[in-house]
Amino acid sequence: MTTQNGGTGKASPGRTTLKDVAHRAGVSVPTVSRVIAGNYPVATATKRRVERALRELDYVANTHARALRGQGTKTVAFILNDVRGPSFAEVAHGIQEEATRRGRLCLVFVSGGDPRRELEAVGLMRQQGAEAVILIGSVHDDEVYRSRMAAIATSLDQSGSRLVLCGRPPLGDAVPTTVVEYDNEGGAHAITSRLLAAGHRRVLCFGGDAALTTSAERLAGYRRALADFGVAFDPGLVEKATFERGEAYLAMRQRLTRPVDFTAVFALTDAVAAGVLRALTEHGLGVPEDISLAGYDDVPPATDLRPRLTTVHVPYEELGRTAVRLALDRSPGADGPDQHALLGTHVVVRDSIGPPRHRA
Template identity: 75%
Template sequence: MPDVPSAHPITLGPVTNDFPEGADSKRRGRATLKDVAHRAGVSVPTVSRVIAGNYPVALSTKRRVEKALRELDYVANTHARALRGHGAGTVALVLQDVRGEAFAQFAHGIEEEASRRGRLCLLCVSGGDPDRELQAVHLMRQQGAEAVIVIGGVVDDEAYRRRMSEIARSLDQAGSRLVLCGRPPLGEGVPVTVVEYDNEGGAYAVTSRLLAAGHRRILLFGGDVAHTTSAQRFAGYRRALTDYGVPYEKDLVVKAAFDRGDAYLRMRERLAAARDFTSVFALTDVVAAGALRALTEAGLQVPGDVSLVGYDDVPPATDLRPLLTTVHVPYEDMGRTAVRLALDHRGDSGRVAGEGHVLLGTHVVVRDSVAPPPPAGTA
């Protein structure tokens, strides 16, 4: 497999200013353990023992080392020590794209909880590529991460379940923990923690909001139902239609990437073909932003001509005009919960707890982008 630069870890949280031992301290301008050992007239292991405080050292020797540490302004490389299995532990996060607001909120929750528990946080980006995701997880296992947290929709097929089950068992044997966020469980007997949110329920609720306002032709816009995130939202959409006695029409489902630019282009294409809908359920707020631009450029008023709802409740939901009605997903709470369950599973509590499966709630945030449909014949 070719090298993938984005699979290398990025450290989140406070990091010290030291460099790995053996670096050119004069060029870096920072002291190393060797520099301290030379100044104190002791060995490098002795300096390490004094810093760690986990091994008896003669008082006179300890004072010489401490004096050298002060004089050289030495700062221990906490990150490097953590990766070698000493000092602060690490929590690894593997996500698809650091630019997404939902991912950013999730990462913030992880970093907050990891920091509160004295852990460093490592970040790897997969770009949505299963091979890169696998590479990143294996890298984090080699680095000795206490937990590896993975988020993002996937194609939930047999190959995926087999691959992730093997990863979960491998991490478990190494004393680590795999945590899947926003993804379904892998099945009985797999040592994995799952933190989900009520994805289908949120889609059902926001679709019902449109139906209750009188809409019967609701365009489901964005995503790909082959992936779990979109599939669950699609399921909620269909269930709401069924409960309201509205027939499902596949022509009212339009695929688009979870990207503002692609959503804009796909909506322009759909409007050029036909405007046979009175409302749009965009599968993310970013998709809604792209759709809104295309609708506005076509001379349509939201919500006067077309109602629009999104999903996630992240910017641009409160930046758009009109303000976007959307589904709130507790991404920060999901991140904090993932760290808590992973570390409480073993390590922090000193015992192995249950497998762990948490479902967090979602709810509709009502704003200004929904109104009754225009009179018949004006669509």
């Protein structure tokens, strides 16, 4: 059957319409509407043709979304792992403020880090007609993830929406996405260099999972700083722990059952640093008198801890604002399939780093 674009079998650019589906199925627009509504008798063969056309053209039918669009209300959706984390909250705040300034409503979904729930959420947000779907947070960056995200990005693009990867690596130049990152590895390199410049040579890298992109980039920055200072990398000075404060505390307590073979700790988040500080204090070790401590993120509890935490500042709010701005202001066909912004990070010096008291 001939299609609108000359028989290639692909949908026309932009959001697929009822007319597109009717043309593909060889029926009238009212017939397509009846099949979608399911409240009017349609011949079985005709129904099957329409349903096949709906699948092939990836048509999104959602009455609520159409009503919203008809009233002029537009939406921006974002999906994050956990609403409780301060860094997630700051990104979400930036998204909400920029979206509100532009007259958009925000749709929010929490995935809990489950890729399947994330995929379901993207489908739901697409049905709601969101102009942009923003994914926030670390992921397992493998071929399965890239293939899945590329398909999602293409599907959203064809429906007139935009996939935004916020704090995640790009998928490639051919994938229609907006990518907003921060200099994650550079920040880890800078904070580790600060510890090394203070004289520390046994720096414990604490927290995170190297299989996740955020942790992997921070570990890479840590290793690069060691190499720059001529310090050999010791796998025994990398301790895996979740980014949750309580879990970090328990993991450091377990570490301290062994001889203390480090003079400084680079905690991969400020929350991890808070757990580490509590465990060190309970063990009778002072910060920075006995052990220097550095964090990452510059969110509470960085300024609430005593001593105040030296850490890496990440512009999380601006990350969220930039994600919305780029997604909504893009010029279709003029900006290429991929938009990419990289925001800077910097070390905030406070009170938790000093010279090593002794060599471990």
